[in-house]
Amino acid sequence: MYHHLKKLMYTVRVGTPDPKFGNMLLEQFGGANGELAAAMQYSIQGLNCDDPGRKDLLMDIGTEELSHLEVVGTLARMHLKPMKKSRTAAEADPLVAIVGGGGVSLNNSEGNPWTADYLKISGQMEVDLRNNIAAEARAKITYENLINFTEDAGTIDALNFLMTREITHMKAFMLALDSMGIGPLTIGKLPPNPEWVNKYFNDSTGTGDDGETDQRGPWNEGGDWEYVQSPAIEAFKSQGNGSTRHVSESSATAEARKPVSRR
Numbered sequence: 001m002y003h004h005l006k007k008l009m010y011t012v013r014v015g016t017p018d019p020k021f022g023n024m025l026l027e028q029f030g031g032a033n034g035e036l037a038a039a040m041q042y043s044i045q046g047l048n049c050d051d052p053g054r055k056d057l058l059m060d061i062g063t064e065e066l067s068h069l070e071v072v073g074t075l076a077r078m079h080l081k082p083m084k085k086s087r088t089a090a091e092a093d094p095l096v097a098i099v100g101g102g103g104v105s106l107n108n109s110e111g112n113p114w115t116a117d118y119l120k121i122s123g124q125m126e127v128d129l130r131n132n133i134a135a136e137a138r139a140k141i142t143y144e145n146l147i148n149f150t151e152d153a154g155t156i157d158a159l160n161f162l163m164t165r166e167i168t169h170m171k172a173f174m175l176a177l178d179s180m181g182i183g184p185l186t187i188g189k190l191p192p193n194p195e196w197v198n199k200y201f202n203d204s205t206g207t208g209d210d211g212e213t214d215q216r217g218p219w220n221e222g223g224d225w226e227y228v229q230s231p232a233i234e235a236f237k238s239q240g241n242g243s244t245r246h247v248s249e250s251s252a253t254a255e256a257r258k259p260v261s262r263r
């Protein structure tokens with residue numbers, strides 16, 4: 001059951017309206033990482049969730065995101081409002097000015113309509129929670145980018161609140177995932193195939209124009225990792241083509257001839 005209170009979750013004040021910035025704000029209204037997407041993703045995941053604790057979490061945060069939608073929509077509307085009368089202002093976003101009459105609609109900053117394709121709903125809680133952690137991270141950085149493009153103190157204040165709440169949500173989703181008590185690589189029920197799961201394929205080789213070479217780190221060495229030369233390079237060499245004139249990238253060929261490092 002939903003109810004609306006005639007009060008914003010956070011007070012919004014705008015000094016000087018900036019229609020071009022209002023257009024940018026639509027990214028958080030009807031965009032891929034925006035508040036409607038967050039509200040719908042968490043609320044619908046909540047409908048699918050059989051675990052009462054995590055269902056409550058999803059409904060709490062999904063509902064808060066609707067309040068964020070109201071805050072960012074109010075803020076965008078204040079910035080877009082000059083479009084109602086000013087031709088110069090209308091040029092900042094003709095779609096909003098001509099079709100929307102200077103009000104907000106569920107489009108992103110490029111005028112693309114909001115779509116349920118933005119939502120990540122898997123029906124598997126450890127997957128959904130990871131989707132949500134990533135969604136909060138994207139929303140956080142989008143707010144940060146917006147804050148960098150305005151000098152209006154009231155606008156920055158409201159955006160800072162919204163940005164901060166995304167970190168709060170990220171924290172709650174991370175703890176909800178941790179408290180499931182499953183390993184970080186346990187996804188679903190079927191185990192991965194042991195023949196393949198620990199092989200790291202060195203599929204990008206050679207030397208780049210800026211001197212880039214193969215790099216090693218915990219993502220491809222130590223622990224259970226088996227560092228395997230690119231299957232494509234191995235197949236190429238086994239065909240006896242390792243030094244033919246067909247290869248124009250001499251460094252890649254030299255790299256292919258080096259002994260393959262294996263643990």
Ligand code: MN
Nearest residue numbers: 035038065068
């Ligand atoms: Mn939000």
Ligand code: MN
Nearest residue numbers: 136165166169
């Ligand atoms: Mn959030």
